Amino acid sequence: xxxxxxxxxxxxxxxxxxxxxxxxxxxxxxxxxxxxxxxxxxxxxxxxxxxxxxxxxxxxxxxxxxxxxxxxxxxxxxxxxxxxxxxxxxxxxxxxxxxxxxxxxxxxxxxxxxxxxxxxxxxxxxxxxxxxxxxxxxxxxxxxxxxxxxxxxxxxxxxxxxxxxxxxxxxxxxxxxxxxxxxxxxxxxxxxxxxxxxxxxxxxxxxxxxxxxxxxxxxxxxxxxxxxxxxxxxxxxxxxxxxxxxxxxxxxxxxxxxxxxxxxxxxxxxxxxxxxxxxxxxxxxxxxxxxxxxxxxxxxxxxxxxxxxxxxxxxxxxxxxxxxxxxxxxxxxxxxxxxxxxxxxxxxxxxxxxxxxxxxxxxxxxxxxxxxxxxxxxxxxxxxxxxxxxxxx
Amino acid sequence: xxxxxxxxxxxxxxxxxxxxxxxxxxxxxxxxxxxxxxxxxxxxxxxxxxxxxxxxxxxxxxxxxxxxxxxxxxxxxxxxxxxxxxxxxxxxxxxxxxxxxxxxxxxxxxxxxxxxxxxxxxxxxxxxxxxxxxxxxxxxxxxxxxxxxxxxxxxxxxxxxxxxxxxxxxxxxxxxxxxxxxxxxxxxxxxxxxxxxxxxxxxxxxxxxxxxxxxxxxxxxxxxxxxxxxxxxxxxxxxxxxxxxxxxxxxxxxxxxxxxxxxxxxxxxxxxxxxxxxxxxxxxxxxxxxxxxxxxxxxxxxxxxxxxxxxxxxxxxxxxxxxxxxxxxxxxxxxxxxxxxxxxxxxxxxxxxxxxxxxxxxxxxxxxxxxxxxxxxxxxxxxxxxxxxxxxxxxxxxxxxxxxxxxxxxxxxxxxxxxxxxxxxxxxxxxxxxxxxxxxxxxxxxxxxxxxxxxxxxxxxx
Ligand SMILES: Nc1ncnc2c1ncn2[C@@H]1O[C@H](COP(=O)(O)OP(=O)(O)OP(=O)(O)O)[C@@H](O)[C@H]1O
Ligand SMILES: Nc1ncnc2c1ncn2[C@@H]1O[C@H](COP(=O)(O)OP(=O)(O)O)[C@@H](O)[C@H]1O
Ligand SMILES: [Mg+2]
Ligand SMILES: [Mg+2]
Numbered sequence: 111x112x113x114x115x116x117x118x119x120x121x122x123x124x125x126x127x128x129x130x131x132x133x134x135x136x137x138x139x140x141x142x143x144x145x146x147x148x149x150x151x152x153x154x155x156x157x158x159x160x161x162x163x164x165x166x167x168x169x170x171x172x173x174x175x176x177x178x179x180x181x182x183x184x185x186x187x188x189x190x191x192x193x194x195x196x197x198x199x200x201x202x203x204x205x206x207x208x209x210x211x212x213x214x215x216x217x218x219x220x221x222x223x224x225x226x227x228x229x230x231x232x233x234x235x236x237x238x239x240x241x242x243x244x245x246x247x248x249x250x251x252x253x254x255x256x257x258x259x260x261x262x263x264x265x266x267x268x269x270x271x272x273x274x275x276x277x278x279x280x281x282x283x284x285x286x287x288x289x290x291x292x293x294x295x296x297x298x299x300x301x302x303x304x305x306x307x308x309x310x311x312x313x314x315x316x317x318x319x320x321x322x323x324x325x326x327x328x329x330x331x332x333x334x335x336x337x338x339x340x341x342x343x344x345x346x347x348x349x350x351x352x353x354x355x356x357x358x359x360x361x362x363x364x365x366x367x368x369x370x371x372x373x374x375x376x377x378x379x380x381x382x383x384x385x386x387x388x389x390x391x392x393x394x395x396x397x398x399x400x401x402x403x404x405x406x407x408x409x410x411x412x413x414x415x416x417x418x419x420x421x422x423x424x425x426x427x428x429x430x431x432x433x434x435x436x437x438x439x440x441x442x443x444x445x446x447x448x449x450x451x452x453x454x455x456x457x458x459x460x461x462x463x464x465x466x467x468x469x470x471x472x473x474x475x476x477x478x479x480x481x482x483x484x485x486x487x488x489x490x491x492x493x494x495x496x497x498x499x500x501x502x503x
Numbered sequence: 504x505x506x507x508x509x510x511x512x513x514x515x516x517x518x519x520x521x522x523x524x525x526x527x528x529x530x531x532x533x534x535x536x537x538x539x540x541x542x543x544x545x546x547x548x549x550x551x552x553x554x555x556x557x558x559x560x561x562x563x564x565x566x567x568x569x570x571x572x573x574x575x576x577x578x579x580x581x582x583x584x585x586x587x588x589x590x591x592x593x594x595x596x597x598x599x600x601x602x603x604x605x606x607x608x609x610x611x612x613x614x615x616x617x618x619x620x621x622x623x624x625x626x627x628x629x630x631x632x633x634x635x636x637x638x639x640x641x642x643x644x645x646x647x648x649x650x651x652x653x654x655x656x657x658x659x660x661x662x663x664x665x666x667x668x669x670x671x672x673x674x675x676x677x678x679x680x681x682x683x684x685x686x687x688x689x690x691x692x693x694x695x696x697x698x699x700x701x702x703x704x705x706x707x708x709x710x711x712x713x714x715x716x717x718x719x720x721x722x723x724x725x726x727x728x729x730x731x732x733x734x735x736x737x738x739x740x741x742x743x744x745x746x747x748x749x750x751x752x753x754x755x756x757x758x759x760x761x762x763x764x765x766x767x768x769x770x771x772x773x774x775x776x777x778x779x780x781x782x783x784x785x786x787x788x789x790x791x792x793x794x795x796x797x798x799x800x801x802x803x804x805x806x807x808x809x810x811x812x813x814x815x816x817x818x819x820x821x822x823x824x825x826x827x828x829x830x831x832x833x834x835x836x837x838x839x840x841x842x843x844x845x846x847x848x849x850x851x852x853x854x855x856x857x858x859x860x861x862x863x864x865x866x867x868x869x870x871x872x873x874x875x876x877x878x879x880x881x882x883x884x885x886x887x888x889x890x891x892x893x894x895x896x897x898x899x900x901x902x903x904x905x906x907x908x909x910x911x912x913x914x915x916x917x918x919x920x921x922x923x924x925x926x927x928x929x930x931x932x933x934x935x936x937x938x939x940x941x942x943x944x945x946x947x948x949x950x951x952x953x954x955x956x957x958x959x960x961x962x963x964x965x
Contacts, residue, residue, distance in 0.1 A: 121632045128634065128749055167775035196740045196772075197708055199683055199701040243772070246735055276771055346747070350778045357628060379779050397786055398820040421893070426952050438820075442863025443952055445821065452643050452822055457763040468950045469893060469935065 119322040120360045126320035127313070127353050135177060136315050137308035138170050141301060145178055148297065152236065152270050153187050158262035160271040160294075162244075164278045165301030168344035171274050174301075175240055188238035188270070195246040201254055204247060208239065223257070230267040237269040244273035245280055252284050259285060263293055271296075303343025309335035312345060313352055325359075326352070330372045337376050351375055396456075396484050399440070400449050402432050404458060404481055405494040407474050413501055422450060422461070423468040431500045443468065458484075595805045596846070600836045602799045603829050608650055613798045614791040615651050618782060622655045622756075625780070629754045630659075630669050630720045635746035637755040637777055641762050642784025645824030648758050649726055651784075656722070669720040676730030682738040685731055689723065704741065711751040720752040728757040729764055736770050743776040786823025789815045795825055796832060805846075810835065810853045817857055831856050865951045868931060869959035875916055877960060878907050879924045880933065884953045894937075894946045897925055901943065918943055 135142065152159055165171050178184055179192070191211040198207055205222035209215060214225045230237075239258075241247070247254045259281075261269055273280075273296070281288060281296055288294045304312070310331050317323045334355070338348040354375050359367045396404070406428040410420050426446050433440045440446070447466050453459045458481075462471040478491075485491055494500065601607060612619065622638070629636045640648050659665045672692045674685050686703035690696065698706065723742070725731070731738050745753040761767070762783065765774040787795065792815035800806055811832070818828040835852040869880060882903035886895040901921050908915045916924070925947055928934045937946035949956075 124632060124634055132749075167772040196735075196737045197704065197744070198737075199704060203701070243740075246737060344775050346775045347779060350780070354780065360628075361624070397823050400821075423893070423949075423952060427954070430952070430954055443865055443955065444863055445860075449821060455641075455643060455760040455762060457761070457767065467935075468952070469948060 119320075119325060120356055120365070122320045123317060123322045123325060123356055124353055126316045127349050127356070132173050132177065133319065134315070135170060135174060136311045137304060138174050138301075141170075141299065142174050142178065144299060145174065146181075146183060149178070149183060149187075149238070149270065153183075156236070156268055158264075158267045158269045160259050160262050160296040161273070161299060162281045162296040163272060163274045163299045163301065164276065164280065166276055166303055166342070166344065168342075168346040169301040169303055170345065171301050172242055175272070175274070184238060188236045189234070191237060191239040192242070193240070194242040196243040201247045201249055204241070204254065204258075212237070227261075227264065230261060230264045230269060233266065234268060238272070239269060240272045240274070242274045245275040245277065245284075248284055255285055256287065259288055259294065259296060263291075304339060304345055304348075305343070306332070306336040306339035309339055309343070309345065309348045313348060316349075325356070326367055327369065330355075330367060330369050333369065334372050334376065351379060396453075396458075399433070399438065400453055401485055401487075401490060402429055402436075402438075403446070403449055403453060404474075404485075405491050406432055406500075407459065407472060408478065408481060408491065409494055409500060411474060412495060413498070420472050421468065422447065422466065422470050422472060425450075425472055426468070428500055432494060435497075435500075595803055596836055596839070596848075599800055599803045599805045600833055602803065603796070603832045603836070605826060605829060607799065609798060610654070610657075612647055612651055612654060613794050614787065615647050615784075618647075618651050618784060619655060621782060622652060623658065626655060626659065626722060626754060627665070630665060630722075633720065633752055635748070635751055635753050636780065637743060637746045637757070638780045638782060639765060639777055640756065640758045640782045640784065641760065641764065643760055643786050643822060643824065645822070645826035646784040646786055647825060648784050652724060652756060652758070656724075667719075669722055671722045671724070673724040673726065676725065676727035679731065682731040682733045685725075685738055685742070693721070707745075708741070711745040711753055712748050718752060720754065723753060723755045725755060725757045727759060729759045729761060729768065732764075732768055736773055739769065740773050740776070743773060747776055787819060787825055787828075788823065789819035792819055792823070792825065792828045796828060799829075805836075805848055806832070807847055807849045810848050810850050813850050813853050813857075831860070834859075863955075865933070865955050866959040868933060869951065869956060872928070872931070872933075874913070875920070876924050876928055878904055878911070878913070879921070879928060880949075880951075880956050881960065882907055883934065883947060883949055884956050887949060888953060893948045895948065896944045897921060897947050898943045900947060 148159070148161060151157075163171055163175075175192075179190060184190060189212065191208055193204055193207045193211070195201070195204060198204060202219050205219055205226065206216055209217075209222040209225055212226065212229060214229050216222065217225070239261075241258065244255070247258070249255075258271060259273075261267060262271060277283070278300065281298070288296065313326075313331050313335065314323065314328070317326055331352075334351055335348060338344070338351065341347075351372075355367060355371050358375065359365055359371060403425065406425050407420065409428055410424060422443075426443055429446060430440055450459065450461060450472070451466060454461055458474070458476050460473040460475055462473070482488065482491065622640075625636070625638060628634070640652070642648050656671050659669065660671075670693065672689055674688050674692075676682075676685075679685055679688065683700040683704070685700075686707055687698060687700045690698060690703035690707055693707075693710070723745075725742060728739065743755060743757075745751050746755050757777070765777050765781075769777065789812075793811055796806075796811050796815065797808075800811070814828050814831050814835075818824060818831065821827075831853065832848075834856045835848050838852050838855060839846045839848060869877065872880070879900065882900045883895060885907075886899050886903050887893065890899075901918065904921065905915055922943065925934065925936060925945070929936045933949070933951055935948045935950055940946075
């Protein structure tokens with residue numbers, strides 16, 4: 111009986127902690143107010159304006175606007191056009207999408223543009239046009255972006271254009287020409303990463319909504335949000351880790367969440383391999399010959415001059431010498447190249463160029479300490495590094 | 504970008520050929536690795552391997568579970584598979600061979616119990632609680648990623664309670680002509696309708712944002728996800744955005760080789776949507792490989808345990824790829840198959856296979872060159888090692904070539920012939936030539952290690 115109760119409370123908690131779930135947005139009141147006054151100003155003077163919203167992923171940009179869309183302020187006064195530019199096949203299709211949302215027919219790109227501009231020139235209800243992930247519209251000469259941000263200066267037009275993207279300076283960087291005219295300058299609004307108190311507020315608010323606030327101790331929430339805030343301030347990550355903690359607690363017998371569970375999940379997430387479920391100690395090691403490759407590379411790096419480029423061919427030469435000394439049979443470059451690409455998928459090295467061949471340049475992405483961690487035989491690296499004879503071909 | 508790392512014995516040239524579909528430039532297929540039909544290349548190369556005549560069968564076009572390994576598997580075993588499927592294996596060797604086949608993977612994969620369980624419980628929870636979610640699975644090729652996920656789905660399908668509460672859709676990044684095609688494939692699997700990719704995208708976005716209560720959960724497996732990461736990454740973005748819609752009941756499982764794909768390749772907003780649920784498939788250790796092979800040979804005593812151990816050790820020290828280990832075992836069987844049906848596979852057989860693989864394409868390719876081309880390579884090697892610079896001009900190689908010809912008592916080829924040699928060697932992937940220059944001062948450099956050249960030519964002279 112009690113068991114089924116805890117189960118369902120975990121279930122509701124998980125549902126409420128889902129990153130798509132919204133009812134209220136603690137921590138974004140100021141931004142929403144700012145947006146509201148921006149829209150109200152337009153409703154009052156019918157002056158067409160544009161705005162650019164920036165902010166890193168998971169800072170509630172999209173969701174804040176969506177919460178506005180549902181409000182009376184927007185539903186009563188605006189025709190709404192919302193396009194997520196990452197969800198259309200190509201940048202050019204944005205016009206067709208806009209025309210579709212304005213219900214002014216479809217057709218070729220040119221027809222759509224002229225339809226939209228015609229629509230803007232005739233008398234119409236105010237349009238609220240929100241283009242999410244707007245950086246996807248960038249093209250060679252930014253013609254699409256310029257065109258869209260220039261719609262507000264069409265006389266008679268009655269439009270609010272809002273663009274959303276991650277980079278802070280998108281308008282400055284991609285659309286420098288907009289600065290030349292005051293009426294074209296989009297207003298800027300930045301959504302900063304969430305702070306730890308904001309993250310904690312959001313999580314506890316959601317748990318309270320689900321009516322299961324008691325399952326998650328407050329200090330655990332504090333710890334979790336402090337950690338996430340120190341890394342990225344992304345609410346999706348915070349919610350993801352919270353859900354993960356709850357899921358793991360659900361598998362436990364006493365179904366209690368403790369501080370340690372949170373620490374365990376956080377440690378797993380932010381360990382070097384970046385993976386959850388990576389529990390045991392020894393298996394993170396590299397296969398033996400791949401260790402040789404890394405050692406060979408380290409040797410070349412430590413012996414060579416700074417400016418020297420290291421190619422696959424050079425590493426291979428050292429590698430074969432190492433192998434010979436240890437009686438390992440290796441002869442073929444292809445096999446070696448395979449190992450290099452395996453190392454590349456682990457993020458240990460980077461090989462430049464499309465096709466890997468003998469002249470491709472190799473970069474080591476890890477430092478010596480990290481390499482040390484994955485070696486079976488710590489002595490190996492020391493031996494190799496001290497053995498200068500390996501370098502003599 | 505991540506290059507497909509699983510092409511084992513492929514030269515850079517063949518890689519390139521696969522990428523651009525570039526037609527071969529030379530007719531002398533016997534000596535060139537770039538010839539169009541992979542089988543021919545293999546024929547000339549593998550022809551050197553003793554007792555392995557079976558290899559000369561033309562390239563098989565078997566549909567594979569993970570096409571990435573296509574190139575690697577164009578070996579003898581791949582072709583023999585076709586007929587071995589047709590008739591029922593009778594002798595122990597043939598049975599062993601059939602069991603060692605990739606598709607004969609057992610119901611429960613040995614050594615992947617932990618991973619299996621964590622995927623299983625992840626999916627069961629999401630389906631039961633009608634949640635959405637996303638999981639990223641990574642690991643080097645042949646570590647059983649695809650196989651494990653498939654087993655989990657199979658077991659969910661076998662479960663009477665779960666069976667009717669989810670739909671399973673699978674796409675493979677390598678089988679798509681372009682990333683956007685993913686949408687039409689998914690839509691086709693979901694509803695059976697064939698529509699254009701942009702239409703499918705709209706339909707799918709509608710489908711997953713409508714909060715219909717009655718819909719079943721959808722499990723979407725995106726295999727080889729790095730291949731649908733185009734520059735804009737809009738396709739991955741779009742797919743990973745579905746789980747972040749409430750009520751969409753989509754669970755996305757993405758699989759790729761690269762460990763830090765989310766951090767290194769994907770854009771911030773895609774990584775953020777991908778979440779932090781990740782599972783790493785580590786390369787198999789020597790014990791695990793041994794267990795995997797032994798597991799398939801249960802009740803079959805045609806393999807010497809030491810031979811299995813050798814294969815496991817060898818593969819574990821290079822890559823830990825189960826596919827590779829099984830391939831080697833099958834090739835070892837191929838060696839004896841024709842001789843004596845009831846023979847035991849010993850370390851000797853395995854060693855033969857290993858040697859054949861080790862001596863490698865390049866060495867064989869060098870041995871297949873005509874005499875003057877070999878001289879050219881020797882000359883180039885000498886020049887490179889004496890100057891210490893990777894690039895030399897054809898002219899300086901020519902000078903060195905004169906010395907060699909004198910030494911070997913051969914007639915000196917003329918300039919034009921030397922240029923032709925350089926082209927042929929370039930086409931066979933043994934050297935590089937500077938681009939956009941046609942005279943004798945064109946730069947040339949080796950694409951094989953000097954070691955390879957010495958090794959190949961020494962043995963040849965014996
Ligand atoms: N202040 C908040 N309170 C509660 N939930 C929030 C808040 N901010 C964001 N969220 C949740 O996080 C999810 C992600 O936010 P959103 O989609 O707005 O991110 P974004 O800033 O648009 O990111 P991206 O740039 O990647 O598109 C939302 O679906 C919402 O459920
Ligand atoms: N643990 C295992 N036990 C038995 N066979 C395995 C195991 N792991 C991998 N294999 C074999 O290797 C093949 C390749 O595995 P697969 O899952 O396709 O690799 P990838 O990780 O590249 O997706 C499988 O078809 C299976 O036959
Ligand atoms: Mg957004
Ligand atoms: Mg696979």
